[in-house]
Amino acid sequence: MKLSKVILTGAVGLMSLSLAACGGGDGDGGGNAGQTVFKLAFNQTEEHPQYAAGVALGEKLEEATDGRYSVKVYPNEQLGSQADVLQNVSDGTVELTWTGAPTLESYNPDFVVFNLPYMFDSTEAQNAVLSNTDALQDLYTSMEESKSFTVLTGVNAGTRNIYNSKHPITTPADLQGLKIRVQQSDSQVQMIEDMGAISSPMSNGDVYSALQTGVLDGAENNEVTWDALKQSEVAKYYSYTRHLMLPDYLIMSTKALDKMSEEDQAALLEIIPEVQQIANDGFADFTQKSIDHATEIGAEFNDDVDIDAFKATVQPLVEATVAESETRQELYQLVQDANAANPAK
Ligand code: GCU
Numbered sequence: 081m082k083l084s085k086v087i088l089t090g091a092v093g094l095m096s097l098s099l100a101a102c103g104g105g106d107g108d109g110g111g112n113a114g115q116t117v118f119k120l121a122f123n124q125t126e127e128h129p130q131y132a133a134g135v136a137l138g139e140k141l142e143e144a145t146d147g148r149y150s151v152k153v154y155p156n157e158q159l160g161s162q163a164d165v166l167q168n169v170s171d172g173t174v175e176l177t178w179t180g181a182p183t184l185e186s187y188n189p190d191f192v193v194f195n196l197p198y199m200f201d202s203t204e205a206q207n208a209v210l211s212n213t214d215a216l217q218d219l220y221t222s223m224e225e226s227k228s229f230t231v232l233t234g235v236n237a238g239t240r241n242i243y244n245s246k247h248p249i250t251t252p253a254d255l256q257g258l259k260i261r262v263q264q265s266d267s268q269v270q271m272i273e274d275m276g277a278i279s280s281p282m283s284n285g286d287v288y289s290a291l292q293t294g295v296l297d298g299a300e301n302n303e304v305t306w307d308a309l310k311q312s313e314v315a316k317y318y319s320y321t322r323h324l325m326l327p328d329y330l331i332m333s334t335k336a337l338d339k340m341s342e343e344d345q346a347a348l349l350e351i352i353p354e355v356q357q358i359a360n361d362g363f364a365d366f367t368q369k370s371i372d373h374a375t376e377i378g379a380e381f382n383d384d385v386d387i388d389a390f391k392a393t394v395q396p397l398v399e400a401t402v403a404e405s406e407t408r409q410e411l412y413q414l415v416q417d418a419n420a421a422n423p424a425k
Contacts, residue, residue: 112147114148115142115147115148115149115150116148116149116150116339117149117150117151117152118138118149118150118151118152118175118176118336119151119152119154119159119174119175119176120134120137120138120151120152120153120154120175120176120177120178121154121158121159121160121165121168121169121174121176121177121178122134122153122154122155122156122177122178123155123156123157123161123162123165123178123283123284123285124155124156124284124305124308124309125155125156125308125309126155127308127366128155128304128308128366129358129359129361129362129363129365129366130178130235130328130359130362131153131155132358132359132362133235133355133356133358133359133362134151134153134176134178134355135151135153136354136355136358137151137176137330137351137355138150138151138152138153140351140354140355141347141348141351144347144348144350144351145344145347145348148344149340149344149348151176156285157283157284157285159174159177161283161284161285162177162179162180162183162283162284163183163264163283165177165179166179166183166184166187166229166331169228169229169331169332169333170227170228170229170333171228172228172333172335172336174333175332175333175336176330176331176332176333176336177330177331178328178329178330178331179328179329179331180237180263180284180326180328181194181195181234181326181327181328181329182195182263182264182265182267182268182326183263183264183265184223184231184329185265185266185267186265187223187226187227187229188219188222188223189404190219190222190405190407190408190411191219192265192267192401192408193401193402193408193411193412193415194206194209194234194326194327194411194415195265195267195268195324195326196267196271196394196397196398196401196402197271197275197323197324197390197391197394197397197398198322198323198324198390198391198394198398199324199325199398199415200325200415200418200419201419201422201423201424202419202422202423202424202425203236203239203325203364204422205415205418205419205421205422205423206236206325206327206418207236207360208418208421208422209414209415209418210233210234210235210236210327210356211353211356212414212418215414216231216234218407219231219407219411220232224334228333228334228335229331229332229333229334230331230332230333230334230337231329231330231331232329232330232331232332232348232349232352233329233330233352233353233355233356234327234328234329234330234356235327235328235329235330235356235359235360235363236325236327236359236360236363237302237304237326237327237328237363238302238303238304238325238363238367239302239322239324239325240300240301240302240322240323240324240325240326241300241301241302241303241318241319241320241321241322241323242255242260242275242277242298242299242300242318242319242321242323243298243299243300243301243306243311243312243315243316243317243318243319244258244260244297244298244299244315244317245291245294245297245298245314245315245316245317246258246297246298246317247317248317248319248380248382248384249317249319249321249382249385250319250382250384250385250386251386251389252275252276252386252389252390252393253276254276255275255276255277256276256277257277257278258277258278258297258298259277259278259280259295259296259297259298260272260277260278260279260280260296260297260298260299260300261280261281261282261287261290261291261296261298261299261300262279262280262281262299262300263281263284263326264281264282264283265281267397267401268281269281270397271323271324271394271397272300274393274394274396274397275321275323275390275393275394276393277298280295280296284305284309287299287309287311288309288310288311288314291311291314291315292314296315297315298315298317299311299315300321300323300324302367303318303367303370303371303374304363304366304367304370306318306370306374307370307371307373307374307379308370312370312373312374312377312379313377316374316378316379316380317379317380317382318374318379318380318381318382319381319382319383319385320381320382320383320385321385321387321390322385322387323390323394328359330352330355330356
């Protein structure tokens with residue numbers, strides 16, 4: 081059965097605990113006998129709140145399934161870049177991963193709507209959309225048949241800004257000639273070119289050395305990633321363009337889900353909002369720590385940015401992208417409603 085059915089109906093399997101399918105076979109030896117240990121791939125450090133959220137998922141799942149399931153989190157791209165890992169989740173060799181939103185665009189292009197610049201007016205607006213599981217149901221289950229993965233939840237991953245090794249950025253003209261890393265998707269490439277820079281798509285793990293060797297002049301990311309991955313040491317000018325609020329998604333192999341009993345699936349689903357909350361709460365706290373640390377090592381923050389000028393450069397991209405399908409227009413409307421209820425502070 082599909083997870084989508086569970087979410088739609090809230091159905092809890094009638095199987096009793098004793099009849100429930102016992103995992104087995106997939107364990108990595110770290111858990112109890114007969115326990116299935118899901119591998120959760122993560123591309124950042126153990127300090128990152130999504131690492132903690134992944135660990136919490138394992139603990140809660142173990143408790144809720146009487147030890148039948150647990151999770152082991154593999155940080156620092158140990159299992160590969162986000163793009164590579166998604167392929168493995170699709171194949172069923174990795175069961176879970178956190179992934180940046182643009183990586184999903186090549187699987188279902190409608191995911192692009194939440195990845196467009198200046199889409200969300202506030203963190204609260206983004207949280208309102210990402211908590212609206214009914215409205216996101218079709219999107220989140222859209223890749224189950226073709227790719228065999230299910231989106232379990234989306235979380236806030238801060239606001240992204242541009243940083244570089246040369247100088248502060250105030251207007252689009254300041255980006256001219258700068259080679260800026262973006263995530264690997266068409267929307268991200270187009271966005272940074274529209275804003276005035278030269279785009280260079282690559283995986284997150286390659287950014288530090290590319291900055292260090294001068295292959296890149298800069299990148300764009302939240303403060304947490306910029307500092308935790310030491311990019312703040314080699315690209316110290318951090319300018320508040322506030323151009324993106326990209327969600328991260330927790331993805332699960334549909335094949336792994338299907339192997340769980342209905343009862344265990346339901347237990348997993350019940351835990352997901354708690355995991356979402358842990359990731360979101362941790363992020364806000366970690367952002368301030370990252371700013372403090374980057375300041376200590378000599379980074380410079382610039383909040384004198386002509387946001388209206390940057391918005392104007394990407395407006396045609398936003399309009400053309402949203403107009404492409406009815407689904408995108410519906411998702412866009414969802415964001416607009418959330419923005420109206422949760423305006424920028
Ligand atoms: C953020 C996001 C990650 C993503 C990264 C990137 O850190 O949380 O999921 O991988 O940006 O720019 O690649």
